[in-house]
Amino acid sequence: MTIANIDAAWIDAALTAARPQAVAALLRYFRDLDTAEEAFQDACLRALKAWPKNGPPRDPTAWLILVGRNAALDGVRKQSKSSPLPPEELISDLEDAEATLVDRLDGDHYRDDVLRLLFICCHPDLPATQQVAVALRIVSGLSVRQIARAFLVGESAMEQRITRAKARIGAADVPFGAPGAEERAERLNAVAAMVYLVFNEGYSAGGQELLTRGALCDEAIRLARLLLRLFPGEPEIMGLTALLLLQHARAPARFDADGAVVLLEDQDRGLWNGRMIAEGLALIDKAVRHRRPGPYLVQAAIAAEHDRAERPEDTNWARIDLLYGDLEQLAPSPVVTLNRAVAVAKVAGPEAALEMIEPLAPKLSGYFHFFGLRGGLLLQLGRKDEARVAFDQAIALANTAAEAAHIRLHLDRLMKESAGG
């Protein structure tokens, strides 16, 4: 690889890393998402020309903000010759900003800017999938085409969806003042949930979609790291980052060469990413010292129990059962109870687990994993006919081809057994 190649990769990574902070700061000046995005694009183009010649600036983010701001103001000035001046509130802090910009680019400003930007993306008026789409467009800078591919919709449909979401955000009253401590904590929760959603979009992909949607997991981890740098003392952000790292560490072993699901207990643990696991475990270790466990941290601790086991039979299921008990208290949901039942089946047997999930049936009647687990437990108990019914229901509810194929495998085995017997 030549030096020029390394530089291009470095610049690419620097632009990606600076994007949330730079777009957020530009949004503060221009109070318009499209203007802020265009200004950032302009600054990136100039960086691609200037940095290889002059070397990267000491603070790439500050450079991009300053250059992006000037580029956008140039545009406004040119327009103003032929049209009336834009209203004052569209260009805030015009006079003093230039002189004091660098002074103001301290951590506190970045933090509130990025939080505001992320918070705008998880506007409560938007449905969750739109929150994720807008965040990927504005915060992560993915192209509409990339996002459309990740969501398995057409490019023009996604373009429309994002434009509509932006319009709704623009019409809503977005608070631009510095948030107070309490408000900030509330926002941080919403933002953490949005990062978690981005991750799940990628994690639930399988087979063919893996290439396009797997990148969403990397992106979610990058956003979680960004949050962690902005809020280094928040145990739940440590927990969220640890959770994503510990789950994603298993990605290389989750699917076989044909794109079929490989269950946790069948995975080649040698393929797991040791460095991600080490970082996740260290973050849990650190977060636990705060003695304020939250749902993300407990979920991370559960993932850690799996990652720690060198062989499936080394898994500490009793501890996982206890942790799910904690999670049921912190964030009760039928899905959490369903997951706990997997641990209960290992500790106390399939009968106890089946008893535990039966009351969940009315709430989870549309949930793939409920019928998958039910079928598996019935099969262990030798109740084959009932198992077959449950597996049939699971296939009908499968979200991805890989999920359906996995259940199909169980069914085929059942058919073969009954044919042979």
Added chain:
Amino acid sequence: MLYAILCYNFEDVVGAWSPAEDAAVMARLGAVEAGLAAAERMGATARLLPTTAAVTLRKGRELMVIDGPFAETKEQLLGFYVVDCTDLEAAIAVARDLAVANPDRGAYEIRPLAVYRPGSLDGASRQVRGREAHVRGAGA
């Protein structure tokens, strides 16, 4: 003379590398390390996990563990210990012992290691000692 080479880069740039890009950089570094190791000039190598995974034990009248590393910029990294501990608690205990032994100012940053290759530090220092003896012999 042995030199410690401490690696600096923008953490958010390195953090934005994809796993494939990261692996490519590590492979290139690995080639350099292999050359040095073959020449017995390679000591211990450690890659630190991100700063967000670190905690700091701040010295003072009362020893205090805080989320770190937020050492003041005036304070510089002077060296590092590599210790084998079962968990963070044990590592902090070691740092406490060090802080008690050297109670002046400053802080110890406790950072888990991602990669640790013991290398041939002993071999290298033996070689260097041998060369020094040779130089002294030539001077005499």
